[in-house]
Amino acid sequence: MCGIIARAGIGDALEELVVGLQNLEYRGYDSAGVAVRRADGPITVCKREGETDALEAALSGRALPGGTGIGHTRWSTHGAPSDANAHPHTDDSGRVAVVHNGIIRNHESLRRELREAGHRFRSETDTEVVPHLVAAALDDGADPESAFRAAVARLEGSYALAMIVDEDDAVYATRRGSPLVLGLGTDANYLASDVPAFLEFTDRVVYLEDDDVVVLEGNTYRITDVDGTPVDRPIETVEWDASDARKGVYNHFMRKEIDEQPVSLRQTLEGRIDGDRSELTAFPPGSLSDVDDVVFVACGTSYHAAMYGSTLLRRRGVPATALRANEFAHDPMPVSERTLVIAVTQSGETADTLASLRVANDLSARTLAVTNVVGSSAARGADEALFIRAGPEIGVAATKTFSSQVAALALLADRIAADGGGADAYGDETAGVGDHGGAYDPDSVRSDLESLPTAVETVVNDAGAARLATQFADAESYFFIGRGVGYPVALEGALKFKEITYEHAEGFAAGELKHGPLALVTPATVVIAVFTGRNDELTLHNVREAQSRGAPVVGVGPASATTLRETVDEYLPFPRTDPNLAGIPANVHLQLLAYHAAEIRDRAIDKPRNLAKSVTVE
Structure with missing residues (x-):
């Protein structure tokens, strides 16, 4: 959906915020905006309906010195695309600026309450209640961090939030049900919805968890829980290259990513085929022997990959079905402790798929995430994870990730069938026109996986x-x-x-x-x-x-x-x-x-x- 970028540190923030927004255009496109805490004055906000080009034109020739700022590229949920509905949103005085992904479900009741207290609203968005809540807490004497925490405590729904306040060099942020990742640079630190936003500035990341509150100040950061208790999150190095997030000589990311499929498939398969067996580090022989049946949950392209994987499993004699996550989450099929529920999601942040994963966990099924993003919500929320290793995919229309998902699922099907004693469910009578007969030959599949790129x-x-x-x-x-x-x-x-x-x-x-x-x-x-x-x-x-x-x-x-x-x-x-x-x-x-x-x-x-x-x- 929408994309968030935030930056705090040495030097000017504006240029890096705009680069981050350009790298996040695939997440939203109907408006974009930035807010910078100026070194020589108050917060300055610039936002425009349209793609980031419109924002860049509005910023052309403007100097906004300051090392702290936030930015946003929007995909509309509440309110049509317009300058007024674009993020960042501010309170009446303009001293608080906020960007937000997700949906605040109780925004209407909060808006009524704030209006009765004299607050004026300029947009139709659910987000605008947040800076007003913060401003109200500031008026009551709270410091910025306490005001931010008080405002967040009033919210119901899903969100990733980042905020700056006048006369304060910090960025305050939190997440619940919407992705937010911290990037650790040398002279600055960053927050974003997705790693490609800041990949050309740093490859060191911290994946935030629900209800983490992070404060960036200068080139330092700290993370606490909702009660203010410090929490420790591991620092990881992303193995993606910054050039992967740029088009290079291509007119479109989609064509670039179509052409990258031989490479992405090699990455998916590397080290995972060993002669007569699939070698998945996370699933050594016997580790899936307690699986009686498999249920896939996914949406969109990932659902089609899940359908493909379920067919391969059934051909190996393993009961398997693929269900749309937006249906399973609210009307689940019966599962047991011996059911493996596989959530297939490129980003690892698809809301419907995460909801299905939570349902499966509640039903005591064994869960597995097949995803492209280490540290994603799906990878953390499932019992186990299998990474497709396709590299960043920027084009909205998924291409290389489908190929890598199917290849990874073919390896997984081989492991599940081998552990459970599955065998080809069909004989040669299913043969048709073509080079091969109908039988599922595991050796042939493994061999042709290696030549697939x-x-x-x-x-x-x-x-x-x-x-x-x-x-x-x-x-x-x-x-x-x-x-x-x-x-x-x-x-x-x-x-x-x-x-x-x-x-x-x-x-x-x-x-x-x-x-x-x-x-x-x-x-x-x-x-x-x-x-x-x-x-x-x-x-x-x-x-x-x-x-x-x-x-x-x-x-x-x-x-x-x-x-x-x-x-x-x-x-x-x-x-x-x-x-x-x-x-x-x-x-x-x-x-x-x-x-x-x-x-x-x-x-x-x-x-x-x-x-x-x-x-x-x-």
Whole structure:
């Protein structure tokens, strides 16, 4: 959702705050603002509706000397995008400035109370009650830290908050249910919603926990709990590179991150395959022997990766299902102490997934987070964590993290099945058109996992998707179909397409096409069919049904599948890959198709309308 950056230390804060906001644009885009505690005067606030470019233009030529400041890039929840609703928000006098992520659920009652006491409000946001609460406490004689704590104690909901006060060089901050990380530099310290905000200034971080209160002053910091008792949080070094958070020669982060997938996959797999077994340090042989069944909870792209993982587990004879976290959190399925609930979340901060994780913990299930971020709320809230090691992903539309999630889940499925004695649930009778039969061969999967980065690199360098994006630019609808592991890939392909092109795109299980969606198929509908080398003949039946209604069909499948090439109208090939993994290179073709289709339409590819990278409110 929204993005917070704060800085306190030696030198001027403004330039670093603006850099932080630029690095956080993927979290919010409808307005941005900064507040600086000027060395020669009071707090100065500048905020503008629109992207950070509008704020930079407003700041051009202005000198705001001062080492302490806060900034924010907004994704609207309360109040439409406007200068007035942009953060930071202040009290009547302008002596208190606050930035906030999350939702304050009791803001209406607090606003009424404050209005009755004479406070005037300028925005529609829930956030504005906070500086007024702080100002009221200051008027009653409280010092800034005590006033901040008193205000926070009145809040209900989720939040990450950072505050500065006139005539005080400190930044005061806290979090509950919304991410906030501390960055430790040499001449300054930082607070942000996400590490990329300050990655070019420091790689030393402290992950704050709920109800931590942190005070930055000069280049020092201290952390206490809600009662003021000092707490010790470990300092960690982030292994990401600052260049990962910059576009470099690319026009868009999304294309950069598509192209990075061979590297990110190698990082995911490095040291995790040892001959005839998956070598996961966190899960040595036998550590998952008490798992009877697996339930995945996730949202969006991570949900599609979870669906993929559940299919792999079922093929190994392990009962597994994938559920949307926003449903499980409020209507959970039965689980037991022998159920492993796996929360899949790129950021580790997805609100619905964290809510599901809490429910699973309350139900005494064993829990595991599969995430990209060490120190994230999901990693800390689950019993165990498996990190996908994909590196920072800035584009709102997830790309490399999906590939790394699926690869990590394939390794995990191998470990769970090996510990539990799972076996291939299907025989060769499921074989279809393609290079492989239907049986799940663990040795083949492990071998092809190791060669997967090379296969993906071949797809990244293929120009076919760009050509087809132009060829079918005038279509009215785009239907993606797949079977087995191709089904979640079809859903993911449709999600990417609709996210960044704003065109109508839907994903279906291939066999469901004739149970309703076929009524919508016309010559103006492009059907994109995912083939994996397993049950492909059945999917070809569905392709022919679409073609008989005049729809052009694009096949995405193994390079050697001659029958597929001859049947479909256009074909996007990928190198020979075990059919259980074939969805990964197939999905890269679909990412490129969506990217080029959006580029033709001149869409805001990295920041699609109405969407944010990390959904941290339910």
